[in-house]
Amino acid sequence: xxxxxxxxxxxxxxxxxxxxxxxxxxxxxxxxxxxxxxxxxxxxxxxxxxxxxxxxxxxxxxxxxxxxxxxxxxxxxxxxxxxxxxxxxxxxxxxxxxxxxxxxxxxxxxxxxxxxxxxxxxxxxxxxxxxxxxxxxxxxxxxxxxxxxxxxxxxxxxxxxxxxxxxxxxxxxxxxxxxxxxxxxxxxx
Numbered sequence: 358x359x360x361x362x363x364x365x366x367x368x369x370x371x372x373x374x375x376x377x378x379x380x381x382x383x384x385x386x387x388x389x390x391x392x393x394x395x396x397x398x399x400x401x402x403x404x405x406x407x408x409x410x411x412x413x414x415x416x417x418x419x420x421x422x423x424x425x426x427x428x429x430x431x432x433x434x435x436x437x438x439x440x441x442x443x444x445x446x447x448x449x450x451x452x453x454x455x456x457x458x459x460x461x462x463x464x465x466x467x468x469x470x471x472x473x474x475x476x477x478x479x480x481x482x483x484x485x486x487x488x489x490x491x492x493x494x495x496x497x498x499x500x501x502x503x504x505x506x507x508x509x510x511x512x513x514x515x516x517x518x519x520x521x522x523x524x525x526x527x528x529x530x531x532x533x534x535x536x537x538x539x540x541x542x543x544x545x546x
Contacts, residue, residue: 378446378449379442379445379446379448379449379450380449382438382439382442382446382449382450382452382453383449383452383453383456385435385438385453386435386453386456386457386460389431389434389435389457390431390460390461392431393424393427393428393430393431393461394424394427396427397420397423397424397426397427397428400423400427401419401420401423401424404419404423404479405419405420405423406481414486414488414490414491414493414494415481415484415486417491417494417495418471418475418478418486418488418494419478419479421464421467421468421471422467422468422471422472422475422478422479424464424467424468425464425465425466425467425468425469425471426468427464428461428462428464428465428468429461429465429468431457431461432457432458432461432462432465435453435454435457435461436454436457436458438450438453439451439453439454439457440454447522447525448522451518451519451522452515454514454518455511455512455514455515455518456511456515458507458510458511458514459507459508459511459512459515462504462507462508462510462511463503463504463507463508464504465507466503466504466506466507467500467503467504470497470499470500470503474486474487474488475487
C-alpha cells in the first residue's frame with residue numbers, strides 16, 4: 358500500500374511546506390554536481406601528463422573524457438534517486454530528474470563522442486584520434502551541437518513531467534462519482 362502525501366489543511370503555509378518538502382533532493386543534486394566536478398578535476402590532474410597539454414589536443418580530450426565519466430556516474434545516481442522518490446516527493450523528484458539530465462548530460466555526450474572517435478583514450482603511447490588539432494576537436498559539430506541537443510532533451514523532459522503533474526492534479530481534484538442507485542451497480546457473478 359502506498360501512502361499519498363497530501364497537505365492536511367489548505368492554509369498557505371501548509372501548501373508551501375508541501376511543495377518544498379523534498380527540497381533535500383535538489384541539495385543532493387547540487388552536492389553531487391560539486392563532487393563530480395571535484396573528482397573530475399583531481400583525476401584529470403593525476404592522470405594526464407603535463408606534456409600532453411603542450412603539443413596535442415590529448416590533454417583537453419582526456420580531461421573532457423574524465424569529466425564525462427564522472428558526470429555519467431552522477432547522472433545515474435541522481436536519476437535513480439529521483440525515480441525512487443517520485444511517488445513520495447513528486448514535485449521535487451521530477452525537478453531532480455530533469456535538472457540532473459540538463460546538468461550532467463552535456464559532458465556525458467562529449468564523453469560518448471570522444472569514446473566513439475578515439476581508441477585507447479587513456480593510454481599515452483597508443484591512443485589514436487580522428488582529431489589532429491585543437492581546432493578540429495573544438496569545432497567538431499558533434500562536440501559543439503551535442504550539449505545543446507542534450508539540454509533540449511532535458512527541457513522537453515521537464516515539460517512532459519510538468520504536464521503529467523498538472524494532469525494528475527486536475528484528475529485528483531475532480532469529484533468521484535458514487536454508485537448510489539441499485540440499478541447502476543453491476544451484477545456480481
